[in-house]
Amino acid sequence: MILPGFSHKRAETQRNPAADFPCNSAHCTLAGLGEIFSIVSMTTVIIPAINNEQTITEVIKFCVRQPMVSEVIVADGGSSDHTAHCAELAGAKVIQVEMPGKGIAIRKALSQSVNETIVFLNAAFDPYPSNAIRNLVHPVVKKECDFALAAIDDYTDEHVELLARPLLKLFFPNLAVYRHVCSGVFAMRRSILEKIDLFPDYGVDIALLIDLHQQNLRIREVNIGPVDTGKKSWQLLSEMSADIARAIIRKAGKHLQGKINIEELGNLYAMYSGIRHEIREEITTLRKLVVFDMDNTLLLGRFIDRCAEKFGFEKELSALRKHEKEAAVLTKRIARMLKGISSADLLKVAASIPLIEDAARVVAHLRNQGYITGIISDSYQFIVEFVRDKIGADFALGNQLEFYDGKATGEVTIPSLFYYHLNSQCGHALCKTNALIHIGDKFGVSLNNCIAVGDSENDLCMIERSGMGIAFCTNDPRLKVKADRVIENPSFKELMDLQN
Numbered sequence: 007m008i009l010p011g012f013s014h015k016r017a018e019t020q021r022n023p024a025a026d027f028p029c030n031s032a033h034c035t036l037a038g039l040g041e042i043f044s045i046v047s048m049t050t051v052i053i054p055a056i057n058n059e060q061t062i063t064e065v066i067k068f069c070v071r072q073p074m075v076s077e078v079i080v081a082d083g084g085s086s087d088h089t090a091h092c093a094e095l096a097g098a099k100v101i102q103v104e105m106p107g108k109g110i111a112i113r114k115a116l117s118q119s120v121n122e123t124i125v126f127l128n129a130a131f132d133p134y135p136s137n138a139i140r141n142l143v144h145p146v147v148k149k150e151c152d153f154a155l156a157a158i159d160d161y162t163d164e165h166v167e168l169l170a171r172p173l174l175k176l177f178f179p180n181l182a183v184y185r186h187v188c189s190g191v192f193a194m195r196r197s198i199l200e201k202i203d204l205f206p207d208y209g210v211d212i213a214l215l216i217d218l219h220q221q222n223l224r225i226r227e228v229n230i231g232p233v234d235t236g237k238k239s240w241q242l243l244s245e246m247s248a249d250i251a252r253a254i255i256r257k258a259g260k261h262l263q264g265k266i267n268i269e270e271l272g273n274l275y276a277m278y279s280g281i282r283h284e285i286r287e288e289i290t291t292l293r294k295l296v297v298f299d300m301d302n303t304l305l306l307g308r309f310i311d312r313c314a315e316k317f318g319f320e321k322e323l324s325a326l327r328k329h330e331k332e333a334a335v336l337t338k339r340i341a342r343m344l345k346g347i348s349s350a351d352l353l354k355v356a357a358s359i360p361l362i363e364d365a366a367r368v369v370a371h372l373r374n375q376g377y378i379t380g381i382i383s384d385s386y387q388f389i390v391e392f393v394r395d396k397i398g399a400d401f402a403l404g405n406q407l408e409f410y411d412g413k414a415t416g417e418v419t420i421p422s423l424f425y426y427h428l429n430s431q432c433g434h435a436l437c438k439t440n441a442l443i444h445i446g447d448k449f450g451v452s453l454n455n456c457i458a459v460g461d462s463e464n465d466l467c468m469i470e471r472s473g474m475g476i477a478f479c480t481n482d483p484r485l486k487v488k489a490d491r492v493i494e495n496p497s498f499k500e501l502m503d504l505q506n
Contacts, residue, residue, distance in 0.1 A: 052119065099118070137230070314343070323343065459501075461479055
């Protein structure tokens with residue numbers, strides 16, 4: 007695919023790509039310049055991607071601006087967001103990868119590319135330094151190396167430092183010197199890559215590096231400068247670490263037959279068992295907090311929806327939600343629909359909504375493990391306290407519905423804790439995250455040591471900004487993307503293993 011704007015006229019008026027590659031005058035010939043121009047003008051960028059709608063557009067725009075790039079391919083691994091659509095709009099060729107796995111995506115993209123020089127970029131990195139692609143392509147095109155691996159300033163691969171590097175030092179010590187063996191940013195010739203059996207998952211990058219090293223091909227680390235690499239979820243880091251470790255061990259078994267003994271593997275197992283134990287011990291000493299949403303999270307239903315069914319204002323509620331998008335106004339107008347209903351009748355509605363079966367048992371377990379537990383809800387305080395008492399949590403926070411002579415007046419007060427303040431983590435005027443920060447301050451728990459569990463758009467900021475965000479039985483694709491964990495079944499059993 008020739009990208010929009012890539013014409014001979016553009017190349018002539020903007021710059022000569024060969025000029026990007028300075029050569030020694032003693033060795034630089036007209037034929038050599040012609041070869042460089044030809045190859046550099048035909049570079050393909052391949053970008054494996056999944057749920058990267060926040061960064062993919064800018065990454066592709068960066069590629070399009072490079073004179074040496076004539077093709078950009080995004081291999082979409084089943085994104086639940088708008089990654090594929092954004093990539094197409096930005097000018098990339100998008101291919102859908104039916105089978106999950108980064109290695110599978112790379113292989114499919116490679117089969118549909120047309121150029122000999124291939125650059126791989128990480129879809130989550132943005133912005134890239136202006137010379138990143140040029141610096142990677144240069145030594146490959148000039149045949150100074152077979153594989154150009156990016157080194158990135160101010161970047162640490164968590165899964166590499168904790169797992170991959172010790173394994174490399176044990177099995178492939180010559181590769182442990184490279185700074186970023188799993189960044190997914192590198193350049194090489196397709197004629198070499200096509201001969202290698204790629205790992206199907208996140209282990210593809212480290213497995214490729216090991217294979218190239220074992221074949222005595224030339225590997226060069228190329229500094230590309232600083233890159234904003236974003237934040238990976240705990241869930242993704244766990245998956246990546248497992249894939250990377252599996253790839254290194256399998257390659258060691260293949261390439262080092264007869265050189266690995268049981269004692270080495272036993273020492274390795276003991277080392278990681280010790281690390282795991284230390285982490286668990288540290289977690290048990292931390293002050294930590296778990297906060298739950300109430301509606302459709304702790305309760306198998308939404309309180310106000312059940313009230314609408316019971317007291318006959320379903321149509322009005324639906325119309326209001328459709329037309330009113332300002333959170334505070336919506337909260338106040340919904341409260342008016344409850345005017346004249348007694349607190350006793352409202353509590354009967356709450357009591358009729360089933361709890362998640364294991365909610366009380368899991369909350370008790372978490373409290374025994376040292377967690378402070380509570381509920382932050384945009385429902386009403388007396389209902390939230392009712393649920394808090396049923397599950398045995400430590401605190402409850404909701405809106406204050408006003409009563410007179412035991413009946414709702416139709417007025418509601420939104421606690422100041424929900425409103426934007428100097429320490430707010432987002433720009434929303436009204437947000438559960440604001441309340442969570444206040445609660446954390448009260449108990450001496452930082453936001454990084456908070457775990458948020460919720461199901462809806464109203465929980466999105468809280469889930470994204472907590473140390474761990476858990477999407478619970480949600481239909482919101484954005485929540486699934488931002489969460490560190492996704493629980494699909496109506497049970498909190500997975501929370502009992504948080505310390506593992």
